[in-house]
Amino acid sequence: MPNEQDIYEEHVLDHYEDPYHRGELATATHADEGKNPLCGDVIQVMLRLDRDGKIEEAWFEGEGCVISQASASMLVEAIEGKTVEEAKEFTANEMLELFGPQLTPNRQKCCLLSWRVLQSALHAPVDDSADDDDAGPSFGGPSLSEES
Amino acid sequence: MPLDPQQIRPDFPILERKSASGAPLAFLDNAASAQRPQVVIDAISDCYQRYYANVHRGIHTLSEESTAAYEAARETTRQFIGARSQTEIVFAAGTTAAINTVAHSWGGENLAAGDVVLLTIAEHHANIVPWHQLAERTGCRVEFLPLREDFTIDDAVVQAKLESLRPKLFSFASCSNVLGTNFPVAQWTTMAHAAGATVLVDAAQGAPHQAIDVQQWDADFVVFSGHKLCGPTGIGVLYGKETLLDAMPPFLGGGGMIDRVTTEGFSPTGLPEKFEAGTPPITEAIGLAAAMRYLQSVGMDNIQAHEHLLCQAADAALREIEGVQILGPTPDKKAGIVSFTVDGIHAHDIAQWLDTRGVAVRAGHHCAMPLHDSVGKTASTRASFYLYNTLEEVDRLVQAVNEARDKFMRGGRRRRRRSPSPA
Numbered sequence: 382m383p384n385e386q387d388i389y390e391e392h393v394l395d396h397y398e399d400p401y402h403r404g405e406l407a408t409a410t411h412a413d414e415g416k417n418p419l420c421g422d423v424i425q426v427m428l429r430l431d432r433d434g435k436i437e438e439a440w441f442e443g444e445g446c447v448i449s450q451a452s453a454s455m456l457v458e459a460i461e462g463k464t465v466e467e468a469k470e471f472t473a474n475e476m477l478e479l480f481g482p483q484l485t486p487n488r489q490k491c492c493l494l495s496w497r498v499l500q501s502a503l504h505a506p507v508d509d510s511a512d513d514d515d516a517g518p519s520f521g522g523p524s525l526s527e528e529s
Numbered sequence: 530m531p532l533d534p535q536q537i538r539p540d541f542p543i544l545e546r547k548s549a550s551g552a553p554l555a556f557l558d559n560a561a562s563a564q565r566p567q568v569v570i571d572a573i574s575d576c577y578q579r580y581y582a583n584v585h586r587g588i589h590t591l592s593e594e595s596t597a598a599y600e601a602a603r604e605t606t607r608q609f610i611g612a613r614s615q616t617e618i619v620f621a622a623g624t625t626a627a628i629n630t631v632a633h634s635w636g637g638e639n640l641a642a643g644d645v646v647l648l649t650i651a652e653h654h655a656n657i658v659p660w661h662q663l664a665e666r667t668g669c670r671v672e673f674l675p676l677r678e679d680f681t682i683d684d685a686v687v688q689a690k691l692e693s694l695r696p697k698l699f700s701f702a703s704c705s706n707v708l709g710t711n712f713p714v715a716q717w718t719t720m721a722h723a724a725g726a727t728v729l730v731d732a733a734q735g736a737p738h739q740a741i742d743v744q745q746w747d748a749d750f751v752v753f754s755g756h757k758l759c760g761p762t763g764i765g766v767l768y769g770k771e772t773l774l775d776a777m778p779p780f781l782g783g784g785g786m787i788d789r790v791t792t793e794g795f796s797p798t799g800l801p802e803k804f805e806a807g808t809p810p811i812t813e814a815i816g817l818a819a820a821m822r823y824l825q826s827v828g829m830d831n832i833q834a835h836e837h838l839l840c841q842a843a844d845a846a847l848r849e850i851e852g853v854q855i856l857g858p859t860p861d862k863k864a865g866i867v868s869f870t871v872d873g874i875h876a877h878d879i880a881q882w883l884d885t886r887g888v889a890v891r892a893g894h895h896c897a898m899p900l901h902d903s904v905g906k907t908a909s910t911r912a913s914f915y916l917y918n919t920l921e922e923v924d925r926l927v928q929a930v931n932e933a934r935d936k937f938m939r940g941g942r943r944r945r946r947r948s949p950s951p952a
Contacts, residue, residue: 388881389936398939419893420877421907446875447937491877 388482389447397447400454402461406440413502417494422449424495426457426502434465439499446491452480453495465503471496532827532835534919540566540823541917552887555922560706560734560866560913561891562756565820569759572819576812584811585785585802599811602818603801606766609821610751611742616771616800620814623765624733625655627752628700630767630804631729632659634777635750639727640697642668647696647726649674649682649712650903651705654896656731660700672696676903680708680858687717691724699726703735707897707911708857709840709866711735714746722747727773733757736766737915738836738864740829743768755813760820764813767804774800781806824916832916836865839914839923843867846927852934856909865914868895871930874937876908882933883910888926 406412406427414425422445429438439457443450459479460468476496477489484492538544543564548554556564576598582591584599603618612618621627640646646660650673660671672694674682691699699721703714718728729750732741737758743751750773755764779786779797783806788798797803824832841860844867847853852872857863871879880892891911894901901907912926
């Protein structure tokens with residue numbers, strides 16, 4: 382029987398407490414944000430793609446539960462160096478496998494938030510001229526608060 | 530005599546089970562839904578095994594017996610809340626269905642553009658959304674009473690809003706499902722009536738935990754659910770003063786609520802069947818009555834006193850934990866509900882960790898998003914008590930919250946640094 386305690390195994394807590402590339406990517410070419418309104422989890426994903434469609438850098442910023450934040454860290458670490466096509470082909474099931482510990486359907490939503498935002502960010506080029514209206518983060522993108 | 534939960538617990542078979550982690554169950558999610566004693570389970574299966582049939586319809590033995598039991602449940606309910614007459618007791622699917630019935634039937638008839646429905650900011654969505662929907666249909670508007678710093682509501686503000694807004698309806702919970710705050714129902718009702726408002730009391734968190742007398746409250750409508758007071762799901766009570774219910778048009782149309790139907794139209798039957806279209810929740814009503822008798826045999830005052838004891842213990846111990854904030858007033862002003870947040874830790878992680886210790890709580894916004902917005906939180910963790918809970922379970926709750934705090938507090942442990950991979 383899977384023990385729920387295992388959800389918070391060391392690997393997960395490592396990513397939560399000391400995440401990979403958590404912060405703002407000023408040179409992002411693609412970015413998006415998503416929320417899980419029921420829990421209040423928020424994730425932004427920022428990507429810098431090169432001319433050949435390779436993800437040179439991937440960063441995230443966010444707030445929320447351990448699972449949403451740790452999974453985002455795992456995801457940006459995993460997709461760096463991949464091509465856009467490879468990232469698009471990265472499935473939800475592969476995301477759950479990357480996370481590791483088995484999750485109940487309710488908590489899978491937390492884990493898949495960053496994956497969802499990554500998929501939309503790949504289609505959301507940052508518009509240089511559109512994000513000079515306030516002092517907010519420069520990830521821009523057309524759908525900051527859009528909830529699918 | 531104080532209630533001894535160890536005497537109560539054997540009445541509830543489910544309390545013997547363990548959580549998925551193997552830890553014994555400490556069920557502290559009673560504000561969401563309570564558990565059922567064996568007498569309620571037996572009353573339901575007894576009906577199905579011996580005398581079940583549709584009510585008010587068949588001219589045969591089983592239907593006569595089912596009808597008698599269903600109507601006896603109405604009488605038990607009347608006694609439970611101190612209503613004047615059985616015609617004032619309408620069985621609905623639950624609190625939500627009851628409020629929607631009032632919103633559609635009474636609200637549709639009595640509210641128009643510009644009229645005001647006054648609520649508190651502490652309401653459950655079930656006492657907000659039906660009024661938003663009514664506002665969309667009629668053009669009336671919904672106003673909210675704010676909380677004070679201590680999670681109560683200032684009577685002077687209530688008075689001022691009643692006078693300045695002149696609401697047609699003042700609808701409020703007798704007890705907040707998040708804060709636990711007990712609001713002064715009789716006093717607010719008197720004030721509202723003096724200002725010309727009709728009063729609806731959402732007693733979903735009140736009726737299961739304290740003796741209720743709707744005539745002493747003098748509220749025009751009182752609603753509550755069966756499943757929070759050890760009864761079945763799918764049933765709740767809509768109490769309304771007879772003159773009001775009588776003047777209201779039916780909400781749902783169908784069988785059972787009519788006097789006569791022709792190809793041209795229909796005429797509704799009298800109370801309370803006018804509001805009970807379709808086959809009613811028969812076994813649910815019978816189970817609800819069994820639950821009410823059970824609670825009364827324990828004593829509503831004993832139950833209230835016991836929950837107060839647990840609330841005091843949990844409130845005091847949780848306040849001592851660094852980073853814990855209690856969402857709610859001090860125990861003397863609230864029922865057996867203790868909601869809290871822990872700085873830097875998401876409510877879902879706390880609840881998940883508590884579950885590994887067998888402690889079942891609710892985490893999230895508890896169907897009260899405006900309330901959480903008003904106090905600047907997206908989510909909280911809620912422990913809520915009932916007659917079968919023990920001080921030992923409170924200790925387990927507090928212990929598990931301490932563990933969760935140590936485990937999830939960022940910077941509380943030494944982590945290996947993640948090495949950035951080359952870009």
